[in-house]
Amino acid sequence: MEVSEKKQIKMYSEKDLVGKGGKFLVLNALETSIFCREKFSEEQKMIASSAEDYAKEQLKPVSNELNNVLNEELTRKIFKEVGELGFLSVDVPEKFGGLELDKTTASIVVDCLSSGESASIMVSISAHTGIAMLPIIWYGNDVQKEKYLPKMASGEYIGCFALTEPGAGSDVLAASTKAELNKEKTHYILNGQKIYITNGSWADVSVVFAMVGNKYTAFIVEKDCEGFVVGAEEKKLGIKGSSTATLFFENCKVPIENMLGEVGQGGPIAFNVLYPGRYKLGVTTCAGAKYLTTGALDFAFEREQFSRSVSNFGMIKNKFANMVTKSWESDSINYMTTGAIDEAINSLDKTSDNYYEGVQKIIEDHSIEASISKVLGSETLAYTVDEGVQIMGGAGFIEEYPMAGAYRDERINRIFEGTNEINRMIIGGYVLKKSILEEIPIRMCIQEREDNWIPSDKIDDDSIEYFKVVEFCRSLLLNITNHLILTYGQDLKNEQWILEPFADMVISFSIIDIGFKRLYGLEKNDHKENTERVFRHSLANHYYEILNNSKLILEHLPNDEINNKIEENLNQLNYKPDRIKYKQDIVNDLYKFKKYYLD
Numbered sequence: 001m002e003v004s005e006k007k008q009i010k011m012y013s014e015k016d017l018v019g020k021g022g023k024f025l026v027l028n029a030l031e032t033s034i035f036c037r038e039k040f041s042e043e044q045k046m047i048a049s050s051a052e053d054y055a056k057e058q059l060k061p062v063s064n065e066l067n068n069v070l071n072e073e074l075t076r077k078i079f080k081e082v083g084e085l086g087f088l089s090v091d092v093p094e095k096f097g098g099l100e101l102d103k104t105t106a107s108i109v110v111d112c113l114s115s116g117e118s119a120s121i122m123v124s125i126s127a128h129t130g131i132a133m134l135p136i137i138w139y140g141n142d143v144q145k146e147k148y149l150p151k152m153a154s155g156e157y158i159g160c161f162a163l164t165e166p167g168a169g170s171d172v173l174a175a176s177t178k179a180e181l182n183k184e185k186t187h188y189i190l191n192g193q194k195i196y197i198t199n200g201s202w203a204d205v206s207v208v209f210a211m212v213g214n215k216y217t218a219f220i221v222e223k224d225c226e227g228f229v230v231g232a233e234e235k236k237l238g239i240k241g242s243s244t245a246t247l248f249f250e251n252c253k254v255p256i257e258n259m260l261g262e263v264g265q266g267g268p269i270a271f272n273v274l275y276p277g278r279y280k281l282g283v284t285t286c287a288g289a290k291y292l293t294t295g296a297l298d299f300a301f302e303r304e305q306f307s308r309s310v311s312n313f314g315m316i317k318n319k320f321a322n323m324v325t326k327s328w329e330s331d332s333i334n335y336m337t338t339g340a341i342d343e344a345i346n347s348l349d350k351t352s353d354n355y356y357e358g359v360q361k362i363i364e365d366h367s368i369e370a371s372i373s374k375v376l377g378s379e380t381l382a383y384t385v386d387e388g389v390q391i392m393g394g395a396g397f398i399e400e401y402p403m404a405g406a407y408r409d410e411r412i413n414r415i416f417e418g419t420n421e422i423n424r425m426i427i428g429g430y431v432l433k434k435s436i437l438e439e440i441p442i443r444m445c446i447q448e449r450e451d452n453w454i455p456s457d458k459i460d461d462d463s464i465e466y467f468k469v470v471e472f473c474r475s476l477l478l479n480i481t482n483h484l485i486l487t488y489g490q491d492l493k494n495e496q497w498i499l500e501p502f503a504d505m506v507i508s509f510s511i512i513d514i515g516f517k518r519l520y521g522l523e524k525n526d527h528k529e530n531t532e533r534v535f536r537h538s539l540a541n542h543y544y545e546i547l548n549n550s551k552l553i554l555e556h557l558p559n560d561e562i563n564n565k566i567e568e569n570l571n572q573l574n575y576k577p578d579r580i581k582y583k584q585d586i587v588n589d590l591y592k593f594k595k596y597y598l599d
């Protein structure tokens with residue numbers, strides 16, 4: 001095919017990519033739109049408002065107690081209350097007493113409950129509704145569903161998910177807990193231990209993974225099973241109001257009917273339920289970052305030094321501008337992810353026997369998005385809390401104020417649901433896999449742009465500069481992807497020095513691409529103007545991040561062609577952001593609203 005021909009022919013379109021994860025990599029804002037909180041339905045808004053009311057009225061007043069001390073009675077009371085309100089049954093099929101709503105609504109519930117400002121109860125609730133209930137919803141037979149789901153949905157039962165072992169952390173499949181069928185073939189006998197299990201001491205029902213021979217298998221274990229022993233509570237750095245315990249299985253007798261799925265299905269069960277756990281963690285951490293920004297702001301307005309409020313100092317304003325931008329970025333990725341998953345799930349036949357298989361495939365297919373949500377949310381919260389302490393000075397270090405507790409609570413988010421290193425491996429690894437298998441047309445996109453890294457699509461004047469920067473970054477990222485595939489092929493997943501900056505390029509690119517699509521889809525009004533001021537800061541930051549990470553990779557793996565293209569296109573782009581001005585504008589808005597203002 002001649003080059004001139006190539007330029008004219010569009011080789012793929014959104015239609016080819018309906019429902020596919022990772023499609024943001026190859027579709028621009030004129031070719032597709034994304035879901036975001038501005039598109040919540042009326043029903044979703046109603047649920048949001050009811051969860052927020054409950055959180056503010058019932059959780060916030062007891063947040064100190066919920067966060068800092070283990071209180072099983074109070075936790076159980078809250079579980080029953082949120083159960084009654086339907087917040088534990090969003091994913092549960094109607095047939096078993098649930099609401100069976102979409103993934104966006106499930107995220108909205110944890111988002112809005114987070115405004116109760118108790119990280120511990122959110123960890124307990126999220127573990128229960130996510131990793132404990134989803135295995136039963138997705139893999140349980142009707143008898144198991146009937147037996148456990150209504151009680152878990154009402155909050156009468158608390159659930160946990162027991163995967164981690166002393167020798168099997170990130171490498172979950174290295175488990176040594178064993179399950180052997182007894183002579184009578186009535187029970188599996190479990191021996192081994194699971195560590196660091198959320199809700200461990202309180203759980204009435206545990207989803208436990210063990211080896212049957214050499215096959216990784218899941219079981220539902222009830223708390224009164226013979227041989228099931230709960231160890232002491234861990235003394236933790238943070239989230240002290242949530243239970244974390246070791247579970248011992250000492251010839252633990254589990255009835256054969258409590259096997260979940262089939263022998264050998266433990267791997268898919270474990271991995272598949274972790275994906276929604278990741279984007280939901282993105283949602284709760286983002287929500288935390290927003291209310292902590294507001295908390296730090298309240299303090300800064302009050303605190304005077306050198307005869308003025310500390311909020312007047314440029315170095316303090318700088319931190320607030322970054323907090324707002326990062327929260328908005330994280331929020332954009334979170335709901336783009338749930339919206340993309342919902343859109344794909346909507347095309348499934350709910351009455352089909354394979355419905356949940358289809359749901360899982362779709363969620364797994366969006367693992368790039370889910371991992372980005374998790375990494376971005378947890379790192380946004382980490383930044384916000386760290387700078388929140390700094391803004392408060394000495395008071396930030398004193399337990400009387402909530403920021404010190406938040407500083408401790410925040411840390412776990414970068415460790416569980418797959419450490420951020422493991423999630424970066426997933427991001428880089430899946431982009432590689434999807435490119436090699438041509439699940440997303442990365443090579444076609446590169447081919448289309450061979451002579452024109454910045455396509456000149458017709459877009460309104462207000463957006464043209466943003467569009468060009470995003471499209472330059474897309475071309476750069478995709479060319480680096482191709483370069484890495486040609487250099488390493490499948491082995492790229494083992495080249496972590498390269499994989500990490502590559503994953504960071506993907507994260508940065510997703511932020512500007514999704515941010516632009518969110519902004520571009522907004523109606524012209526004040527909200528759009530406020531959003532635009534945040535977006536242009538985000539765009540400039542991640543443009544430099546992408547350039548820096550590509551330079552890091554190209555220093556190690558030189559490629560003259562890409563280097564020349566970068567030079568050539570940077571000249572053409574002539575992009576000259578003024579980030580200090582952008583941040584000043586964001587802070588002006590923030591100080592007017594006196595809280596995070598883009599929800």
Ligand SMILES: Cc1cc2nc3c(=O)[nH]c(=O)nc-3n(C[C@H](O)[C@H](O)[C@H](O)COP(=O)(O)OP(=O)(O)OC[C@H]3O[C@@H](n4cnc5c(N)ncnc54)[C@H](O)[C@@H]3O)c2cc1C
Nearest residue numbers: 161162163164169170196197198244415416417418419421
């Ligand atoms: C409060 C709390 C609650 C928890 N709740 C649960 C629960 O409910 N259920 C459950 O099953 N587990 C739970 N966990 C366990 C948690 O999921 C694990 O701690 C986590 O997956 C990391 O495993 P690890 O601690 O063994 O760290 P390791 O896997 O030993 O990792 C150590 C370091 O090495 C890095 N690393 C490991 N492998 C790689 C690699 N291939 N490439 C690059 N870097 C790598 C990690 O990122 C990390 O920085 C919980 C843990 C805590 C602390």
